[in-house]
Amino acid sequence: MTWLMNRKLFVKIFVSICIVSFTGLFFLAVVYQQYTQRILTASETDRVQRSINQAGLNLDNQLNRIVNNVFYFFYYTDMGAELLETNDKEKAKAALAAFRLQYSSELDSAFFIIRDESAGDEETLLYDSGLDPVTGIDYRQQSWYQKFISKQTTLWSEPTDQLMFYQDRSLHTIYLTLGKYEVGGRNGMLVVRLNGKMFSDAFRLLATETLSIELKDSAGRAVYTSFPEVPEAERSHYLETNSQLSYSGFRVQAYISTASIKNEVRKIQSVQPYVIVLILFITLIISFVLSYTLVRPMRKLVRLMKRVELGDLEVRFTGKYTDEIGLLGRNFNKMLVNLSEMIDKVYTVQTEKFQAEMKQKDATLLAMQNQINPHFLYNTLEVINCQAILNEVPSISRMSKALADFFRYPVDNQRTEVTLRIELSHVETYLQIQQERYPDIELGLDGLEPFYHYPIVKLTLQPIVENAFLYAFTGERDYYLKIYAEDCGGDAYAIYIEDNGQGMPEADIDNLNKLLTDDLDSMAQSAAGSRRGIGLLNVHHRIRLRYGDGYGLLVGESMAGGVAVRITLPKEGDANADISRG
Structure with a gap:
């Protein structure tokens, strides 16, 4: 073995291939000789078994027919x-x-x-x-x-x-x-x-x-x-x-x-020595050609590596084969390209890292500033509320207090998921504001108490209610807005927001429901020109992201000709969510 390991690569590959080939051929000849008779016996037995099964079946059917007659x-x-x-x-x-x-x-x-x-x-x-x-x-x-x-x-x-x-x-x-x-x-x-x-x-x-x-x-x-x-x-x-x-x-x-x-085994064994000799001869030729083919590109690659050691990074390996040696040569070329690019990019990477740290600091400062603005707004509304109370203007007091509560809900409540009780409280605040503008609209939020403890994604109901005020109540007749819920059985419940407003054409409803089944990018592109569509799709997508594809919005026509939006939600929310059950 020491003698072989000290030889050239060509000799080692040639001898290794010959040894493996001769050993495998000898083993194959021994196994073939031992199992030929067994294989022929099993094959003949199987053939006879299938034949007598078929012949016996035919005879049995004939006897059955005779007996029946x-x-x-x-x-x-x-x-x-x-x-x-x-x-x-x-x-x-x-x-x-x-x-x-x-x-x-x-x-x-x-x-x-x-x-x-x-x-x-x-x-x-x-x-x-x-x-x-x-x-x-x-x-x-x-x-x-x-x-x-x-x-x-x-x-x-x-x-x-x-x-x-x-x-x-x-x-x-x-x-x-x-x-x-x-x-x-x-x-x-x-x-x-x-x-x-x-x-x-x-x-x-x-x-x-x-x-x-x-x-x-x-x-x-x-x-x-x-x-x-x-x-x-x-x-x-x-x-x-x-x-x-x-x-x-x-x-x-x-x-x-x-x-x-x-007899069949002996016929096969009589030609076996000639086949073995022929295979051995072919194996020697193939071993020589294969060894030479493998060694030649590897010698070329070794010469190129020596030039790289001297600092020449411009050398490249050229090969016409796609085997492992060709892959090794291509990877060698990629390594040289990457090495050159790595040297050029070190300064650029360090600069980009510094710029990214600065952007992160700017974002942090901006977030802190954005937290200041809402507090200034709350304080201002509280001052207006106090002045309204002192001047005995209850409508302004109600409006300012409702506005303060309305803007405080999305900022102060950092939870993604809340109970239906909390979400409805926010909707009622919004409705108080709108009733100052639309006092004749009939509002109905009855029968929701059994569902108060179920979870819901924050800011789900208010955007849909807002759509009704923006697009449904545009005429001069009596309008109503109802919010009610039903138990869907199993692990789900549904909330309905229904109005008797101007409604939507059936084709638009179908298109909107089709958008609700698309991915987020498709939704954004298809509804780019519709603020109403974007609002509903935003709510639908947030529900899908949190609870999965089995939940979300479905738009239909109400019994009074308006729009009815069904929101399907789970009775049990995300176990990792911080939900207040108040």
Whole structure:
């Protein structure tokens, strides 16, 4: 390792890339060889599983359809009762012939046996004329007959090689049996022999030399098999996968030969050495080219850094690539530019800092002066009030006192959020002033006491009330102004300011409500020419800033044709706000 670290950068990069590439390639070859068979096995098992699932589903649907047809023939058409009770054998045979021919591709034969207990257990076997019994066959020895005698009919019989007619084409199949017992002293059973080719056809495209299929009933007895005759011990050379049929209860078992998978693995492994050699050769070439490409711009960058050490800040790195080395070169150029600019800006920054401190001092002085002016105004109004009292001019006294209270509210009360009681007190002060000018306007502030303790942003109501006096009460008729509130349920309440003044056109109301949904910059630009709009938008924006988008103003038309402004507010204010509950 010491030897490598003392070599040139090109040698270190080349050797490092070769070591990493060769190590990764060797590891990949080992892992690939170990997992190839496992991957092929999993892939083949998954493919077979999906195939037998689909084939089994198709077969199960076919069996379901056959059983439904048999049930329909025997029960729903009441043919079972007719076969059991009829004495017209030709009619019964014709019915059986029609049923068998209708499903001839799926059925080998169908017949009906009757046992009359009232006539000394006399038995009658009914089948159509198209069936020819096999000579020497005693049906009483067959398994379905034993079930019939014991009155233990099951829908699916056990797989069997037994047959009765020459038309029974299948060597190995199962029977469907449906029975009726003790009907007028008679017992009857419908026996349907399925065509075994139906099972082999279901898996014909899947069964190959390397894949064997077995279909077993719910008891594990083989209904169909393509598995070769091999000793039980050799079955360990096969991979087994299963699929259960939901309707019939049959189970499909697939056996995959592991020898075929091993053959595929050996084919892949035979070309693996050649692939490894080719990859190693390509890796050497790529390592050399990559090492040279990486080192060349870095050498150039090192030469430029040495010039910077000598004080030359005008050098620049030029590169045509956008990789990390190109990024390093561009950052090197930016560093030189920033260094030059930093030297030039030190004096400017210090000067701007001094100017900012002076502006801050000027702002502080201005704020102190602005605090003096309101106090001078309060004192002046108090003097006017005293002179009015002394000269017995109560109207001037009321006006001066109301004006003093009105101007003191926004300055002395430094809270952003107050209770509704305090805000209404300020509105009442404003209304006292306006009533001196408009004594005939009817004012209503009833029913607000239950809402007094709820919070509200300071100076919310007065600007809206002022809008009514400025724009609504411009005629010579009787006007009113009402302020009332309602509980909105949950965590909110609403205050309404309603008048019967001149009102607003519907289009203007819609435009104003649209502005109430815009951001602050859009509001200021859209309402630049409307003092009325700016006042409402200012109130709306302050509410939104404090409580969120769910609160604010909504403008509408009042019942009397004027304007009604709804102000939605929360019942609980900002927890950090300093609210007076007085």
